[in-house]
Amino acid sequence: MKKLLKEIVIILAISLVAGILNNTFSHNSVEWIGSWPSFADSENDSTWDCLSCEPTDPPLLSLAEASALYQNPEIIFIDARYPDEYEAGHIKGAYLLSFDAEEEVFDSQWAAIKPLVDSSSQIVTYCSGADCESSLFLARYLRDDLGFKNVRIFFGGWRRWSKAGLPIEKGEE
Amino acid sequence: MKELLSNKYLTLLFRMILGVVFCYAAIDKIVHIDLFARAIYYYHILPGSLVNILAIFMPMVEMFAGICLIIGVWPRGAVTLINAMLVMFLIALTVVYARGVDINCGCFSLSSRAKGSAVTLIWRDILLLLMGLQIFFFGKDFLSIHKLQTK
Numbered sequence: 001m002k003k004l005l006k007e008i009v010i011i012l013a014i015s016l017v018a019g020i021l022n023n024t025f026s027h028n029s030v031e032w033i034g035s036w037p038s039f040a041d042s043e044n045d046s047t048w049d050c051l052s053c054e055p056t057d058p059p060l061l062s063l064a065e066a067s068a069l070y071q072n073p074e075i076i077f078i079d080a081r082y083p084d085e086y087e088a089g090h091i092k093g094a095y096l097l098s099f100d101a102e103e104e105v106f107d108s109q110w111a112a113i114k115p116l117v118d119s120s121s122q123i124v125t126y127c128s129g130a131d132c133e134s135s136l137f138l139a140r141y142l143r144d145d146l147g148f149k150n151v152r153i154f155f156g157g158w159r160r161w162s163k164a165g166l167p168i169e170k171g172e173e
Numbered sequence: 174m175k176e177l178l179s180n181k182y183l184t185l186l187f188r189m190i191l192g193v194v195f196c197y198a199a200i201d202k203i204v205h206i207d208l209f210a211r212a213i214y215y216y217h218i219l220p221g222s223l224v225n226i227l228a229i230f231m232p233m234v235e236m237f238a239g240i241c242l243i244i245g246v247w248p249r250g251a252v253t254l255i256n257a258m259l260v261m262f263l264i265a266l267t268v269v270y271a272r273g274v275d276i277n278c279g280c281f282s283l284s285s286r287a288k289g290s291a292v293t294l295i296w297r298d299i300l301l302l303l304m305g306l307q308i309f310f311f312g313k314d315f316l317s318i319h320k321l322q323t324k
Contacts, residue, residue: 007250011241015233023229028207030228036214036221051211102293131217 050136050155058139058151061124066154067166069124076117078142080127080134081158090158091126092167099127099138122150129159179311187304188242188312191255194301195239198280202232216265217272234258248312256305263298266291 023029050060061069069075070091077094079086083105086096095113098105117123123142127135135153142148154161162168177183202209210228213219219227234254241251262280270291280294 004249004253007247008253011237011247011250011254012234015230015237018237019230019233022203022233023206026204026206028205030206030210030225032225032229033222034210034214034225036224051214131215133215 050130050153052133052136057136058125058143058153061152061154063154063156063160063164066124066126066156066161067164069122069152070166072122075122075124076113077154078113078123078125078138079158080125080138081132085128085158087171089162089168089170091161092169094126097138099134099141117148119147119149121148122152123148124152124154126154126157126161129157130155132157175311178307184308184312187308188245188248188252191252191301191304191308192239192241192243195235195255196243199232199236199239202228203236206232216269218265218268231258242308249309252305252308252312256302256309259298259302259305263295263302266295266298270295 023032050057053060070077073093077091078097079090079094080097080099081090082098082101083096086098090096095109095116097109097113101109123139125135125139125142127133127138135155135157139151139153143151206228209232210225213228214221214224235258238251238254238258241247242255
């Protein structure tokens with residue numbers, strides 16, 4: 001038992017030193033103590049930032065902008081969450097494209113959407129809310145890998161939309 | 174059954190699998206500390222002040238424990254740490270799954286297109302944990318530097 005503890009302490013000590021060195025000299029180093037925003041604030045547009053967003057990313061929409069675009073039936077809303085979340089409730093008329101699901105699931109969902117869009121289609125992606133990133137990653141994928149030119153992100157997502165009392169529906173497409 | 178479980182070749186195989194998996198999983202996180210910190214943050218589990226500390230040190234523990242397991246230096250200590258981390262990941266994934274949060278798991282790759290649903294990840298974690306437990310309880314120090322030292 002004592003020997004086991006000794007082994008654990010040695011491995012941890014080596015890792016401690018290596019971690020300090022790596023974070024000191026790495027190009028991607030972080031603050032030792034992080035100051036991440038609290039998730040309690042994530043419902044509030046003004047205190048929430050898209051942490052992973054780069055200046056080159058597809059533009060983010062506020063709730064007002066997203067609901068204005070929603071009036072135009074030609075604009076396609078795509079839900080990036082998992083199928084069970086989508087079935088529990090989604091923006092009315094939105095298509096499901098589960099970005100984090102298995103490849104086969106994603107591909108079969110995409111096969112259903114593909115005939116409805118072309119590269120100039122206007123697309124808005126969303127996921128649960130500001131605490132998820134699949135809307136951003138899906139938007140990048142649609143723009144960079146699939147060549148869609150007009151992709152935007154409603155980063156407030158499902159939570160802000162449903163709280164605002166905007167049109168929703170349940171169940172499968 | 175016990176004979177099979179304490180088979181030295183089985184332990185060796187599991188040691189190699191776990192060691193390689195942990196080293197491989199650590200590399201991307203060690204290079205991209207910032208992205209890994211973000212992945213941890215999005216699990217919504219840790220208080221913000223602990224996120225970066227975990228992001229800085231945990232990948233190093235993964236890597237050194239993995240190396241120790243492969244070459245057989247302090248293998249019991251290494252497998253204890255690896256099992257502890259696997260239990261931690263299992264709890265984190267289960268919490269995330271129960272809450273229905275969609276996350277980038279940050280398990281192996283930090284690229285945005287790292288796929289796998291929480292259920293798949295949980296099963297994979299359990300499989301690795303079973304290997305870790307076999308090494309811990311039945312492991313003989315077959316083909317390890319550790320054994321040569323103590324002889």
